[in-house]
Amino acid sequence: MANQAQSPSVHHKTVNPLAAKLQLRLDPDQLTNCMRCGFCLPACPTFAETGIEAESPRGRIALMKAVADGIMEPDRAFEEQMNHCLGCRACEPACPADVKYGRLLEQARDAIEDHTERHSIGVKLSRHAAFKKLFPNQKRMKLIGRSLQWYQQSGLQKFARQSGAMKLFPKHMQAMEKILPEASGQGIVEQIGTRHPAKGERIATVALFRGCLMDVLFTSTNRHTVDLLTEAGFEVVIPEEQNCCGALHAHSGEAEMARSLARQNVQVFKDAGVEFIVSNAGGCGALLVEYDHLLHEDPTWKEDASWFAAHVIDISELLVRHGRLPEFHNEDVSIRITYQDSCHLRNVMRTSDAPRQLMKQVKGVTYAEMKDADRCCGSAGIYNLTQPEMAGQILDHKMEHVRDTQAQVLLTSNPGCLLQMKHGIEQHGLRDQMQAVHIVDFLHDHMHPSRK
């Protein structure tokens, strides 16, 4: 009990500016709420890989608290440890005390990002270009899409691969280049317009959150999402002025940019007058459902942000809970499928049952549950680019479980996970045996032919 407390009484005068910033940013309530029971340890992928307490949620919170309490200085190792976390948030459902670990992590990263002088000029420039100029600008995203499309179709891709030019890039970049899907220079709105009536009696009007990356690299998935939704009885609108969700910004310590994107999206979707805001990417959806928290200190936006957050839903959840489901059929030879959870869909949006229910409804398909399907695949936003070593180790273990399912189709519900799974299949030489597919595309492919 407390009279026995041996609280280390070292109290640094805060000269370290990062320490001061962390003390300001880190939510003291959340730090105190962690009671160190350790229930998060088995849920954490980096703890599972290393067995090191500092690589666990309990350990990372203890480090943050030690900095906040002035017991330790936030040194280089501290920064690295914060960046070593995948941010998969599997610790949150495991936590009895409901500690908002994701928030603490973002607060820590945000403070670190404000103070870091460690990024090389190259990293700084590319972060600036990507976070401030590219993702928040759908026109530029499409330009990238067109360039990528040109790269893939002009023969340059073939040339780059055959000539060995790709070898000039780091290994993990080469690997990602290999699995890039066919890009599109035209987003969903240019392709099909903004308003789509429900088939049959209208159940509700919903707005599609198209996502920035989704709209360039997975435009067909967005199209299939609209088809599935209208088929199931929803009228779909796609607000044209919507922007990137801001997830990559929020997870990388660019909170202000994330807030600015959030405000824009809240306004656009509020104006759309819809009953649900549908996401088909767990990574985006997870930030969208937390817009209320992201803008909770902003009195002008607080209320609308809460409305927004309360109305975001993943497509699988919407279909299962409110939709008129069409029949799904596999007419070819019987196949086995399996599913890799999107961490943010599962741990933040708390949707894990709905996609499984949908997959099990497809006739002529055997669903095999994968061991540790709920464990992060190592993609984790841009983690596979920033921490290639740990990401690779996690992926290797994941692919063992994938292989064990003997599935021909590996489904997932987030573009980052999908790319990582494609990369895994490629790297582990499983290309001839299986393919990775977004659950929306799979369901769309197996709708009754007349309905497609």
Added chain:
Amino acid sequence: MLQEEVKRELIAILGPTYVKDDMQTLVTHSYDGTPMLQALPDAVIYPLTTTEISDVMKVLHRHQVPLISRGSGTNLCGGTVPVHGGIVMVMHRMNQILEVDLENLTATVQPGLNTKKFITHVEELGLFYPPDPSSMSVSTLGGNIAECSGGLRGLKYGTTKDYVLGLEAVLANGDIIRTGGKLTKDVAGYDLTKLLVGSEGTLAVITEATLKLIPPPQYKKTMLAMYKDVYAAARTVSSIIESRIIPATLEILDHATIHVVDDYAKLGLPRDMEAMLLIEQDGDREAVERDIERITAICRQEQAVEVSVAQSQEEALKLLTARRSAFTALARLRPTTILEDATVPRSKIADMVIAIHRIAKKYEVQICTFGHAGDGNLHPTAMTDARDAEEIHRVEAAFEEIFEAAIQLGGTITGEHGVGLVKSPFLEWKVGAAGVEVMKAIKQAFDPLNLLNPGKVFAKESRKRVVIDRG
């Protein structure tokens, strides 16, 4: 600070990867599952073999450096907080199941093995290891043995001590001993196995354990009974046992816990109840059905307002949710949750629950009580805030009085969490001055230099007993 020479010698034994003394490592090994305790070690080591541990102990013995061995650090008595500094030794790398002997029904394991993994493994072999502490998905078997962990199945199946047949352990001077074996009967000298179980890392470092396995029950049934009177619930507990029925699980939740659990899990529990019993029986189908029928009759006889028996596995899970979510529901109420384990003879359960209510009221603190009614092991749980010194002071005063009340009723200060740091000032209340002296003499015999987990079990000063105000 670790002497350079000691560090060099440790690295020579373990390799540089497994000796760490950077700030990050020290901070993350300065706590365990106990609220409001923190102290930095001088270094953290991760051994792989018994020989390494023996060599490490020889070095530490020579330099007189303390050693705290630990598993996952989930204990609730401050048992692995390095209050005197020294080396924290994490046993996670020693996590193998060395053997499952199907002829003798034993398993031989390393101490860093995760409890849940072990239980799952033996269940797959069609066997059963009953001790099930709530932390089992996180905890290690070595930690369970060191703390003599209990769990929900204690009443019928006993606790960790009833399943440890033999141990290998390293003494403070580096010597290796083996106790017991795959033997049901063994009276060769003092029972060192039983002595080491629950010794909280103060006598030796456990490096291997041989555990008893039993055949699993074939069938299980779950039921629930609600009461408007705590005494009626408690009388039910006594009546069940008097009728020569030993249920596998017999749990109680008090009024305050029922409220909190229902707010959290939205189970639609009646709000005007003073107590709830959750009862499970396992065994042969016929016997289970008969027992559940008799228990139902006893519950009604003792004025249970509502009795429901689960008709399916799903229904059983739903009933169990109330008990399973108790800790989670309580932990979310306030920032700091202090979970105690005062234990009384089961015939005194009602008196103890009432005493806890009275004490909580007296000190104006929020205490919910739930726990293992069948074995008298209650968990009075205080919801508070570590940052509010005045409130924490009242919580401590309340718990002191709860410990005293337990002892007055013929109980103990701790049923399953251990003494560690937190209960050490109260140990004498339970075992008396002579009892403490005998225990200290045992400690002296094993560890004359006081190197193994120093500062635990024995307090510098025993707390003066509080006079209970019966008003």
